[in-house]
Amino acid sequence: MATKSEDSTFLVVLNGLKISTAMKADIEKKIRAVVMQEIATIDHGDGITIQPLKSLPQSRSIEDPVGDLIRRGGTAGLVITKKVL
Amino acid sequence: MSTTSTSSRALLCPSARCKPRSLLLGVIGPDGRVQFAHDRLVVDDAFVEVARLGRRPEARFRFASPCVDACANWEGRCRVADGLAFEVPETELPACSIRGTCRWHAQRGDDVCLRCAYVVTDVETHDESKDNNGNQV
Numbered sequence: 462m463a464t465k466s467e468d469s470t471f472l473v474v475l476n477g478l479k480i481s482t483a484m485k486a487d488i489e490k491k492i493r494a495v496v497m498q499e500i501a502t503i504d505h506g507d508g509i510t511i512q513p514l515k516s517l518p519q520s521r522s523i524e525d526p527v528g529d530l531i532r533r534g535g536t537a538g539l540v541i542t543k544k545v546l
Numbered sequence: 547m548s549t550t551s552t553s554s555r556a557l558l559c560p561s562a563r564c565k566p567r568s569l570l571l572g573v574i575g576p577d578g579r580v581q582f583a584h585d586r587l588v589v590d591d592a593f594v595e596v597a598r599l600g601r602r603p604e605a606r607f608r609f610a611s612p613c614v615d616a617c618a619n620w621e622g623r624c625r626v627a628d629g630l631a632f633e634v635p636e637t638e639l640p641a642c643s644i645r646g647t648c649r650w651h652a653q654r655g656d657d658v659c660l661r662c663a664y665v666v667t668d669v670e671t672h673d674e675s676k677d678n679n680g681n682q683v
Contacts, residue, residue: 503606505606
């Protein structure tokens with residue numbers, strides 16, 4: 462088995478073995494699951510601050526709706542910016 | 547700018563929670579902007595489980611799931627989408643896997659796509675006193 466990676470493209474080459482279509486599909490499914498689990502660990506959070514949308518003058522029209530949403534524990538859009546040291 | 551105000555059905559909210567069967571839109575990069583996935587990546591149970599081990603997933607990723615009329619932001623239009631009116635330097639649309647079915651795009655057109663990369667979903671992300679389930683620690 463040979464593996465190769467370039468940018469975000471990963472190749473797995475396995476020659477010689479007679480792998481059924483079902484097994485190949487199962488392997489692909491498991492590879493995808495592993496890749497997704499690795500992606501799930503990504504955190505580029507250092508140095509990033511979160512700025513509420515309502516702090517932007519152009520976006521104050523939604524200040525009250527968003528505030529109401531926060532009180533309900535719902536989902537709101539926010540803008541994030543990199544922290545200026 | 548589009549003024550679409552049709553039902554939310556069949557369109558995807560690009561600012562959804564991390565949950566199984568959501569789509570992973572992208573990863574929030576070191577510069578604070580979303581790096582969009584070109585392909586539709588479906589979130590499964592394992593992804594959610596792993597993602598919740600760290601900081602809130604919604605602070606690190608962007609997810610999409612069906613837009614719902616019951617959302618507090620829905621008043622015939624999405625109020626969050628309407629609020630994205632700040633200036634940005636971008637002139638090229640990001641590669642996005644859901645543009646054709648995105649609520650925000652359906653409502654405001656390409657204009658909102660230029661600003662989408664600056665959005666993070668969870669308002670409670672910065673609150674270190676809460677865990678991943680929003681409970682006080």
